[in-house]
Amino acid sequence: MPSQRSLDKKNERIRVEAELRTSEERHRTILHTAMDGFWLVDMQGRLIEVNEAYCQMSGYSQKELLAMSISDFEANETAEETVAHIQNWAKFALNPVTGVKRALFLMSK
Numbered sequence: 334m335p336s337q338r339s340l341d342k343k344n345e346r347i348r349v350e351a352e353l354r355t356s357e358e359r360h361r362t363i364l365h366t367a368m369d370g371f372w373l374v375d376m377q378g379r380l381i382e383v384n385e386a387y388c389q390m391s392g393y394s395q396k397e398l399l400a401m402s403i404s405d406f407e408a409n410e411t412a413e414e415t416v417a418h419i420q421n422w423a424k425f426a427l428n429p430v431t432g433v434k435r436a437l438f439l440m441s442k
Contacts, residue, residue: 378403378415 364371370387372380383398391398404412
């Protein structure tokens with residue numbers, strides 16, 4: 334039979350996971366309905382999420398953008414410089430629950 338402590342840990346994990354799901358749903362709703370363009374990249378600079386406003390601003394489809402990296406449209410930096418900048422920014426972007434590092438960029442019309 335599980336101890337009270339293990340049950341408490343399990344209940345806490347379930348609560349935290351539910352809060353995380355709610356937070357992620359709210360995040361997606363806000364960003365995907367925003368009039369500002371945004372894109373989210375992984376630690377290598379690959380686009381992993383974009384909203385419709387950014388698609389319209391860039392002239393690329395969502396499918397095209399999700400196959401790209403920042404270095405595909407950033408002419409001022411090398412791919413290595415971009416990755417270094419992302420890693421520096423990610424020091425402030427670590428999700429304490431999941432441990433996932435992501436960088437979010439917003440662009441106004």
